[in-house]
Amino acid sequence: MAPQEPMMDQDQARLTARLDAQDRLLRALSVTQSDHTARLVRLEDGQQRLESGQQRLEERTERLEERSRELERVVGHVREGIDTILLLLRDSQ
DSSP states (O other), X not given: OTXXXXXXXXXXXXXXXXXXXXXXXXXXXXXXXXXXXXXHHHHHHHHHHHHHHHHHHHHHXXXXXXXXXXXXXXXXXXXXXXXXXXXXXXXXX
């Protein structure tokens, strides 16, 4: 049985080496996965901040558009008033 022992030792050594390599790969995969997860979290946080900022910008744009329409309406009234005053001044001469 002596010739089988070296072969069994070689098989055991190969299995040990293979298990060690797989263990290193699993640890590397874990580190990579943790890194990618952290990056995804940062990206998602950034996306949420961008979406929140975009929403605030849209709300402010709507308010600005409303105020612009109101200003146009007021300016229209002022023009009507100025035209009326000019008409009255011309008629009085």
